Amino acid sequence: MLILRFLIAISKSQNLKIIFMLLKRRGFFQAGSLATASFLLPKFLKAFERPSVIPPGNKVLVVLQLSGGNDGLNTVIPVHNDIYYRSRPRLGIEKTGAALITDEVGLHPALTGLKGLYDDGSLGILNSVGYPNPDRSHFRSMDIWQTASDSKEFLQTGWLGRYLDARCSGCEKPTQALEIDDVVSLALKGEQIKGIALKDPRRLYEASHEGYIRELSAQHASLRSGGGERPVDYLYKTMAETISGADYIYDQSRLRPSSASYPNTELGKNLHTIASLIFSDINTQVYYLSLGSFDTHVNQAAQQQRLFKELNDALGSFVSDLKANHRFEDTLLLTFSEFGRRVAQNASGGTDHGTANNMFLVSGGLKQKGLINGLPDLNDLSEGDLKYRVDFKDIYATVLNKWLGADDKTILGRQSSYLDFI
């Protein structure tokens, strides 16, 4: 096995010194138990040809939250719909300007890269996604999306947090879900286990490397090897996991860092960080990040254009990077927003809070591509708002079950209808 890894490393690297550095690293030989466990001979031969050492099958989910309520109708545009243009005399996007994917449907003009993905068969679009009795407040609706609750219940844990609970009790490293941010979202908070947030692996490492903090943690560990049940033990456990997680993430981030160039935007940097981790042997299966604010009550056109350009460019670099490193088939990126916006424009060149919305799925491993379901029916509105046709919890269930191989019934507490996009 050692030789095997060695050969792979040679095939990847031009510099012997780097190989020896890698060989010295214990982390390299551990190579993620995931990677080694599923290593079979044919895959070895395949892997040998490939620059990546991660064998196929190690699925990664990237959730991109479009905060603020993205206007779905100007994202996936019904370019032949009179109601759309009548409702939006000022904001409606003309067919000629849109990035057409079919004769009937165009993407927002800034999303040319996503059109490329569509042509390529790596973009899926789900329309009319929502939930019953939609809430129009940002925080409440975001709560509902992040916790996967009904609109009448208040859950204190997130859907990905409960995935961690179900999957990772007893996991060696608490890094199965990472958020690229300074603060952990409710989505990643489980009852027992919570995801780790970091803006940058080096910064997290430095922050947790402060001598006093390390020594406090080490001292507690030496006195309480059994862990302990007191509230203070819970705090020390979180501290120890943060420190070990920070070390592990930092080591991994330097293992096979992405050398591709990304736009110098926040989303660009964050996706770059994620790419480097995806190429490493880290055990992370879920990455979470957000872009915003899409709350376009006023002067929507300029704001959505700016945010979509950031999205389009960063996503373009990310996909090329994943493809070049043969990880695109095993990576699924999905976007969501807490709600869509009203069909009619308002008087300030913007749109107000609405209901159902579309989601993008980006992956080299989609089974259904392009427009997975029909565009929203603008003849059938509920008080000027789109009606939802797909419950977002069914999408979560599909991803949990078919992509991450998890028990969605326990995690979501409901029997879901799976979709077929993966």
Next chain:
Amino acid sequence: MPITNQLKNQHLLWRAGFGPMAEDLEDLSTGRQKDFVNALWKASSGKISSIEVADNAFKGLSMGVGEAVAMQRRELSPEQKKELRKQSQKDIKSLNLAWLNEMVSSDAQLREKMALFWHGHFASRNLNIFYQQLLLDTIRRNALGNFGDLLREVSRSAAMINFLNNNQNKKDHPNENFAREVMELFTMGRGNYTEQDVKEGARAFTGWGADLNGEFQFRKGQHDDGQKTFLGRTGRFDGDEVLNILLEQKQTARFITKKLYRYLVNEEIDEARVDWLAGRFFQGNYEIKGLLQDIFDSEWFYEPRNIGSRIKSPVDLLVGIRRLLPMKLENEQVQLVLQRLLGQLLFYPPNVAGWPGGSAWIDSSTLMFRLRIPGLIYGSGTFSQRPKDDDDQMMGMKDREEMKAAGGEDRGERLATRSGERSAAAKGEGLTGRGGRGGQMIRANIDWSLYLKRFEKLPREQLLTAISGVTLQAQADLNEGLLKKYADSRSREDFIKTATIRLMSTPEYQLC
């Protein structure tokens, strides 16, 4: 750790308030709990003054225009509306800081502590400063009064009526939001009523509204006067009667008592004790004072398992530090950033269920940041974490006002002058912070005089035990060698200061 008299007194001060003040330190070891309890009641029984921050410009806009009969928001120009919203948000920040100052410096600790409890219990997000200010006033006035009165007043408040859509609750189009939450979150808790009760309850509250000045309005024409069956009783109930029926349920007393027990005593419920307390709360007609007396006058409140067992909320933590170490903050707004980063921004509860509390306060980011805060207050270190955006507040604008305000222009200069005062140990390891690039500072000037006085007669070898005695409520396994290594021992004063800051930068200090 032995349960000393001092520890018990501090336990009381942390649970019935926001911890000891620097000037309390002298009496902590000798005073009796009974005397501290009496002092708390006395200080909290005086007349309260409202916290009013709403700016005159706001008043001019909403009140002045209102005198014209056709006072409706929609008649304001878009610019006026925008101005109003901006002013309102600014004022809510002022209200936050003003209340925080009250928690720090008011002697009425018990009242403010209970007001914080009710603020989380009757959680309401509202962008209107008047509504928020009125609701806070209701809560602070009734914090130690009668729960029934509090419930009735909150139910009629413009903040709650708007937040829970009761203005839209009309005879032929009932909106169930308020009726549902009043049962699920304010009185009985889930599982004690049916969906039919929610529907019938909603009918009783039809016509309850509030006008733009925050006054309760009963809109008779919108009220459903018909017969309702609610929790097994039948009659032509209105909202007040439904609230009375809810108060007649023993479950309401139990639900409130249980939640309060978790807030004041222990996250782990002792069922027998909660039953006993709830029974007396119910018999005593929901007098909050009686319930609190039952808790604070008991022996079991001071049992070891209850001491140091609670994770401080972010507000407990920040207020507690400011009480023990009186300080002047050059920029008070930085406290808003700290609240957001730690997950508890006053007046912006995550939802109507309030802040979940307990271990939900702690994740890798919040814990590591909590451990840094005392050092940031003491030194001139910077932090670069940014809280998440709140779209409800920002209405699409990325608003970094308080962030901008907190970043220092004179940072470099300050760093240079102050770092000269520190020992190598303190400098090298975080107390003065590292990486001054692009971060923010807390910029506090601590007045150490009262605090230092407490320790002046102690021999040096007793200092650490004494400092740990006033800062930590949880049993600590900290070894002295470690603290000595990271404290600045050039002078006695430096040692006391830095050891205090180090002890506050521990997991133990997160507990009270």
